[in-house]
Amino acid sequence: MDLKEKLISSFFAFEEQVDLENDVHVLRNKAIEFFELNGFPTKKDEAWKYTSLNKVLKHDYSIFPKREVAIDYKDVRKYCLHEIDTYQIVFVDGVYASHLSSTTHDKFDACLMSSALNNPKYEPLIKKYFNKIAPEDSLVSLNTAFSKEGAFIRVPKSVIAEKPVEILHFSTGNEAAMMLQPRNLIIAEENSHLQIIERHQSLTENPVFTNSVTEMYVEKRAQIDYYKIQNDKENASLIDNTYTEQHNDSICSVHTFSLGGKLTRNNLNFYQKGEHINSVLNGVTILENKQHVDHNTLVHHQQPNCESHQDYKGIFSDQSVGVFNGKVLVDKIAQKTDAFQSNNNILLDDKSSINSKPQLEIFADDVKCSHGCTIGELNDEALYYLKTRGIPEREAKALLMFAFANNVLDGVKLPAVKQRITKQIANKLGVELGFEL
Amino acid sequence: MLQVKNLHASVEGEAILRGINLEIKPGEVHAIMGPNGSGKSTLASVIAGNEDYEVTEGDIIFEKANISELSADERAHKGIFLSFQYPVEIPGVSVTNFIKTSINQIRKARGQEDMPANEMLKKIREKAALLEMDRKFLSRSLNEGFSGGEKKRNEIFQMAMLEPKLAVLDETDSGLDIDALRVVSNGVNKLKSDENATLVITHYQRLLDYIVPDVVHVLIDGRIVKTGDKDLAKVLEEKGYDWIKEELAQQA
Numbered sequence: 001m002d003l004k005e006k007l008i009s010s011f012f013a014f015e016e017q018v019d020l021e022n023d024v025h026v027l028r029n030k031a032i033e034f035f036e037l038n039g040f041p042t043k044k045d046e047a048w049k050y051t052s053l054n055k056v057l058k059h060d061y062s063i064f065p066k067r068e069v070a071i072d073y074k075d076v077r078k079y080c081l082h083e084i085d086t087y088q089i090v091f092v093d094g095v096y097a098s099h100l101s102s103t104t105h106d107k108f109d110a111c112l113m114s115s116a117l118n119n120p121k122y123e124p125l126i127k128k129y130f131n132k133i134a135p136e137d138s139l140v141s142l143n144t145a146f147s148k149e150g151a152f153i154r155v156p157k158s159v160i161a162e163k164p165v166e167i168l169h170f171s172t173g174n175e176a177a178m179m180l181q182p183r184n185l186i187i188a189e190e191n192s193h194l195q196i197i198e199r200h201q202s203l204t205e206n207p208v209f210t211n212s213v214t215e216m217y218v219e220k221r222a223q224i225d226y227y228k229i230q231n232d233k234e235n236a237s238l239i240d241n242t243y244t245e246q247h248n249d250s251i252c253s254v255h256t257f258s259l260g261g262k263l264t265r266n267n268l269n270f271y272q273k274g275e276h277i278n279s280v281l282n283g284v285t286i287l288e289n290k291q292h293v294d295h296n297t298l299v300h301h302q303q304p305n306c307e308s309h310q311d312y313k314g315i316f317s318d319q320s321v322g323v324f325n326g327k328v329l330v331d332k333i334a335q336k337t338d339a340f341q342s343n344n345n346i347l348l349d350d351k352s353s354i355n356s357k358p359q360l361e362i363f364a365d366d367v368k369c370s371h372g373c374t375i376g377e378l379n380d381e382a383l384y385y386l387k388t389r390g391i392p393e394r395e396a397k398a399l400l401m402f403a404f405a406n407n408v409l410d411g412v413k414l415p416a417v418k419q420r421i422t423k424q425i426a427n428k429l430g431v432e433l434g435f436e437l
Numbered sequence: 438m439l440q441v442k443n444l445h446a447s448v449e450g451e452a453i454l455r456g457i458n459l460e461i462k463p464g465e466v467h468a469i470m471g472p473n474g475s476g477k478s479t480l481a482s483v484i485a486g487n488e489d490y491e492v493t494e495g496d497i498i499f500e501k502a503n504i505s506e507l508s509a510d511e512r513a514h515k516g517i518f519l520s521f522q523y524p525v526e527i528p529g530v531s532v533t534n535f536i537k538t539s540i541n542q543i544r545k546a547r548g549q550e551d552m553p554a555n556e557m558l559k560k561i562r563e564k565a566a567l568l569e570m571d572r573k574f575l576s577r578s579l580n581e582g583f584s585g586g587e588k589k590r591n592e593i594f595q596m597a598m599l600e601p602k603l604a605v606l607d608e609t610d611s612g613l614d615i616d617a618l619r620v621v622s623n624g625v626n627k628l629k630s631d632e633n634a635t636l637v638i639t640h641y642q643r644l645l646d647y648i649v650p651d652v653v654h655v656l657i658d659g660r661i662v663k664t665g666d667k668d669l670a671k672v673l674e675e676k677g678y679d680w681i682k683e684e685l686a687q688q689a
Contacts, residue, residue, distance in 0.1 A: 385525040388485050389535075389595065390513035390543035399538065403529030 003057045003179075004039050007142065008032065010063040014146055019065075024117055024147070027131050031144035038138040050323040051294040056237045056263050059207045061179035065093040069172040072205070073100055076170055079201045086197070086414045088166045089151045094180045096149065100168075108155040108192075110165045113183055116152035125154065126183055129187055133215055133243040133271060140241050143181045143213040148211075149356075150183040155192035155222075164195035164414060169212075171236070173204025184214040186249075188222035197417060199229045202236040214242045218235040218250040222273070226254045227417050231309070233260035234289065241267045248274030255412060257421050258285040258293040259428055264339055269298040272334075275305045283312040284405045284421075287320035287352075294323035299332040301364075310341040313405045316352035324356045332363040341371040346378060346404060398429040438463050438634050439484075439603055444495035453479045455458040456495070461603070464631040468645055469638045470670060471656035472678045477638045478522060480656070481607040485519035485637070486512045495504045499603070513539075514546040516673035518601035520592040522608040527579040532591060533561060535579050537627045543599065564597040568624050581615050585612030600628070610644035622647030642674035655681055 001008075011032050018025065040057060041048040071092055080088065087110045090100040098110055103111045116122040117130075131147075134140045151167045171178050178198075188194045202208045218224050230238060238261055244252055257263050270279040285293050299308040314322045326342045345354045358371040378400050386396035402409075402425065412418040426432065441459040445452065453476045461467050471477050483490050486509035497505050497593050504512055526659060527535070541551045552560075565575060580588050589609055596604050606625065610618055625635065625648050637648055645653075645667065653670045655663040655678070663669065663681055 321674070324677050379525070382525045382527050384487060384489075384509060385521065385527070387509035387538075388513055388521075389539040389599070390510050390546065391539055392510045392542065392546075395538075396510070397540060399530060400527070403527060406529035 001003040002059060004035075006061075007063060008036050011145060011267055014148075015066070018148055019118065022117065024126065024130060028145050028147065034136055034141040035138050035145060038141070041138060047296060047325070049326075050321075051263070051265055051292065053263070056171040059177040059209070061177045061207070061209055062175040063179055065095060065175060065178065067174070067282060068095055069093060069174045071097070071100070071170065071172060075203065076100065076168070076201070076396065079168065079170070079199060080203055081164070081166060081197060081416055081420065083419075084164070084414070086164045086166045088157050088168060090168045090170070091149065091182065092170050092183065093172055093174060094149060094169075096382065108153070108159050108161050108194075110151070110153045110161075110266060112184060114148055114153045116185065117148070119224070121153070125187065129185060129217055131215070133217075133245045134241065135243070136215055136243075139239055140213055142240070143183055143211050146181045147183040147213075150185070153194065153196070154186050154187040155189060155194045157189045158191040159189075160193045161195065167196065167198040168366050169200045169210065171202045171204075171205035171206075171208045173202070175206070177207040178209070180208065180210040180212075182210070182212045184212070186214065186224065188218050188224050190220045193223045194225075195414060196224065196226045197229065199234070200232055200238055202233040205233060205235050208236040210236075210238045212238065214240070215352075216242065216252070218244065218245040218246045218252045220247045221249045222247075223251040224253070225413055226252070227412065227414070228254065228256045228266075229421065230257060230261055230264050230293075231259040234262055234291075236261050237263040239265045239267070242269065244270045244279070244281060246272050246274065246277045247390065249276045250274070251278045251280070253280035253282065253411065255298055255408070256283040256295070257424075258283065258287070259424055261291060263291075263292045265294045268294045269300070270308065271300045272302050272306045272308075277303070277306040279306075279308040280411070281308070281310040281312075282411050284406045284425075285312070285314040285322055285407050286401070286405075286425060287315070287322065288317045288428075289318050292321045292323075295325070296323075297326045299328050299339065301330040301337045301339065302330070304333060304335045304337070306334065307338040308340070311408055312343045313408055314343070314345040314354055315348065315401050315404065316345065316354060317348040319349070319351045321352070322354040324354070324373075325359070326357070326371070327359040327361070328369060330360075330362040330364050330367055330369065334366050335366045337364060337367040339367070339369040339370065343373045343422040344404070345375045346401070347375060348378065367386075394429075395431050398426065398431040401429060403424075417420075438500060440498040441484070441637075442496045444483065444497065445493045446479060446490045447480070447493055448490050452493070453490070453659055454483065457659070457661055459654065459661065461634045461636060464635055465652065466629070466635045466637065466648060466650045466655065468650035468670060469636065469654045469656050470640070470642075470673055473640070474553060475632065475656045476659040477640075478607055478657055481519055481605045481636075481638050484605055485509055485517060504533065510542075511546075513599075514543055516602035518596050518599055518604045519598060520589070520604065520606045520609050523612060524580045524588045524592055526581045526583075528581045530579045531576050531578055533575045536561065536595060539595070540598060560598060564594055567597055567627060568594045569620050570594060577594045586614060587615035589621055590617065593621050597628055600633075602633050603636065604628075604633070608640065609639045610639055610641065611636070617645070618647060634679055642670045645670045657681065657685070
């Protein structure tokens, strides 16, 4: 039985775990049908031309964990932002781990999707927001069909979430192979502000396949800053489907740091529904071995006077593969759009590769849109210059790579996150952080 | 301090240096002059350890150790500094952070602890003042968008920070107006001591009015063909290089 068949037949078992009377279940039923009809995407799909899921799909994944595994805080402490005070929503093998978490319903809600789905108090919100911007797509549908758990965050009008929220997914390897399908719903109401850090982390070498869906709503004058840290084990794969709807004068930034994992696909989508919106999509990708990261972005400018900024930096060594497929769509009505997109890459080895495909579809006539894509190597002259100043080859290379990624790192507004990522990159490059940026 | 013995070097198979002999003692300033294409910058690069040049014969001895096989960073650790003719632009690295990294990497290689932050800051301020550099300048990306004069000032600033035993100044006067030339040479002169040495590579005599050499060498076709005192530079300024070439032809 292949994974698709296994998933479809598991749906009946899944139904025993959820409330069939809930309106959401109608969506689940529709979604499993859609998935059954369409299956997993293949390289024949234009959007998946450079990324094959074959190697990921071949494992016999458990769809539900057979039993809960208790893990200690000390085992996962290093993956948490313990330097600063945060709320944490932590899952172990897809199951909420209350002893590792600290949720809130105080000034805002940072809690579980399962409680939001089952608590009548949240019913109007679920009705209004759940599965409204995630499109009918086979991977999204698959996630919707099994949607049950994940993070639910709602910041009410004019509330500034005083602490960032961490969404952490750990997999223990208790199953020989595990598939996870978290579903997040994030709502920032008018004038509110929220910061999120999300991380998927496997604790063993067993294969893990995560198909995550996040819907995010940024209402008038609200702001969300979202940091995705992807630095997983060699046998962990992630498909991150994130959909963002923004309204007048809102700001939303998503920073994606892809530093590890077997295969990572980021489907990151922004829909601008109002005016004077700013959308920021930044990424740093540093890969080695046979790692594969695919950034598939969409910014849909649907109203006038909005901005979007995309800046993706990639450094590839060994046989690693990068894909950047960035689409900017400007509707006819969206005059005075200011859309910027840039994708710069450094290939350190002959066998590494990057497929970069910027797409601009502009139907308005008074806009400022630019895009640029570069593929190069480290500058030998710069390397020599650094060496004459006593900086050894490895450190000099690292310094140049940091310099290359610096403007993206500079956009990280939480110092603790910036420090973490800088450290992780330094570890990856095999240098002690003997330099500052 | 530095002995260059029968040095031959080539780039992409083409011989550029054809047997250079040179000895520089502590406290001395040597100047190397010569027409374009004579191999002046190659000599500077080979002393600094540029791997684009292949040393085919001869040795470079620095403080009694043969450094011919050392990489550029290892030579810097030993106290050799090259001021570039064309300093490289490195966006994303500020002048301050670059120099901090450089100093601490050199200290690390010498088995020393990092320089304490307050000491570093004090030194950066002091040396920036010496080179009449604006504070804002220090937070800019290394050489990015710098004018020719700013780049050279920044080179000598780095030299002042690193306090090398041997400084090789490759065409430091090119692209400098008269004020910048004064500031830069004043910087170099202030750093002079009995323990360090300077090798000035220049096309024009002008710089040598400011940085007065003890010894002047004339480099033609990859060989040092004449050596004299600072007056030799003046003669070259007046008469050019042709008369030396003629002298050589007669000898041959």
